[in-house]
Amino acid sequence: MADTAALRSRNAAFWAGAAAGWIRHAERQDETGRPLGAAAMDRLAARPAERILDVGCGCGGTTAELARAVGETGAAVGVDIAEAMVTAARQRFPDIRFHVADIETLDVVPGAPFDAAFSRMTLMLLADPVAGCATIRRSLRPGGRLAATVFRDGGVNPWLSAAMLGAAPHLGPLPPLPVGDEPGPFSFADPARLVRVLTRAGWTAVTITPYDVELDAPDDADAVAEWLIEVGPAGAAYRAAPLAGQAPARAGAARLLGRFREPGVGYRLPTGLWLVTATTGADHQQPGQDKN
Numbered sequence: 001m002a003d004t005a006a007l008r009s010r011n012a013a014f015w016a017g018a019a020a021g022w023i024r025h026a027e028r029q030d031e032t033g034r035p036l037g038a039a040a041m042d043r044l045a046a047r048p049a050e051r052i053l054d055v056g057c058g059c060g061g062t063t064a065e066l067a068r069a070v071g072e073t074g075a076a077v078g079v080d081i082a083e084a085m086v087t088a089a090r091q092r093f094p095d096i097r098f099h100v101a102d103i104e105t106l107d108v109v110p111g112a113p114f115d116a117a118f119s120r121m122t123l124m125l126l127a128d129p130v131a132g133c134a135t136i137r138r139s140l141r142p143g144g145r146l147a148a149t150v151f152r153d154g155g156v157n158p159w160l161s162a163a164m165l166g167a168a169p170h171l172g173p174l175p176p177l178p179v180g181d182e183p184g185p186f187s188f189a190d191p192a193r194l195v196r197v198l199t200r201a202g203w204t205a206v207t208i209t210p211y212d213v214e215l216d217a218p219d220d221a222d223a224v225a226e227w228l229i230e231v232g233p234a235g236a237a238y239r240a241a242p243l244a245g246q247a248p249a250r251a252g253a254a255r256l257l258g259r260f261r262e263p264g265v266g267y268r269l270p271t272g273l274w275l276v277t278a279t280t281g282a283d284h285q286q287p288g289q290d291k292n
Helices: 004-024 026-032 035-044 061-070 083-092 129-138 158-170 191-200 221-230 235-240 243-260
Strands: 051-055 075-080 097-100 114-120 140-151 204-217 266-279
Touching (some): 004 026, 004 083, 004 221, 004 235, 026 061, 035 061, 035 114, 035 140, 035 266, 051 061, 061 075, 061 083, 061 114, 075 083, 083 097, 129 140, 129 191, 158 221, 158 266, 191 266, 221 235, 221 243, 243 266
Parallel strands (some): 051 075, 051 114, 075 097, 114 140
Antiparallel strands (some): 140 266, 204 266
16 A cells, blocks of 8 residues: 555545546536535534535535525635636635645644534545544534545445446556555445544544435436546546547446436436544634643
8 A cells, every 4th residue: 555645646646637527527516416415414504604614625516505504694615635626616606715725734724713514525535534634623613513425335336436447448547546445435435444533533423324325317328427437537538538539438338337227217326425423522622722
């Protein structure tokens, strides 16, 4: 397994290359991908006038949803490692504040302290999740709360591998796949590891709950295949391929995704998540505070 510095460098390079696909499909991610974070959004229950941190905000759709929940008297702030996606978020939602940053290397997120933190499908992607989760905790007020989602294991998320395996034979070299606990979609397949990470990062009242959702996509095989390729590990290789290579990549992905398609209705993508909640604790100290 690579060391943390190497994993951080790999993460930064991957997301720099992946950003174009996420930007292109931002509207679809907001709409079709909403169930991926809906349970955490509901559990967080953001209230008017609160200040909420959105970790791994991508192109800003979840941050905008949080901003609507807290209203004009509150604020939602998004942070993401991908500069291009943050630029897109600022263009899409000019009244919301977004920051480009690696959550693992910050002391606190600019704008802290926050009342709560939300994260949709990001904690599993951190090279050093203890460091990242500790930064989030330090950025909250005493009694602050966290609600997040991550994937469970590959067996309950079969469409993720189907899109990549269908496209890969038609494309150039792909990024190395995660090994063991390296950052990736299934790095928190074992909920005990997730509890250990959050506990080591200083969180209390940690709960991990299995949650099953379904992503509903339209009955358009070519468009759905391209979306899932572009936001996955094969995205950069797909965009670098000539058009003559992209078409068979989409066809290969569509073939393996066919088992999730109901003709005339659309795609139903079964998805297994962990719903994660935790709190900072009432005696939580922020950087620079003194108990005395």
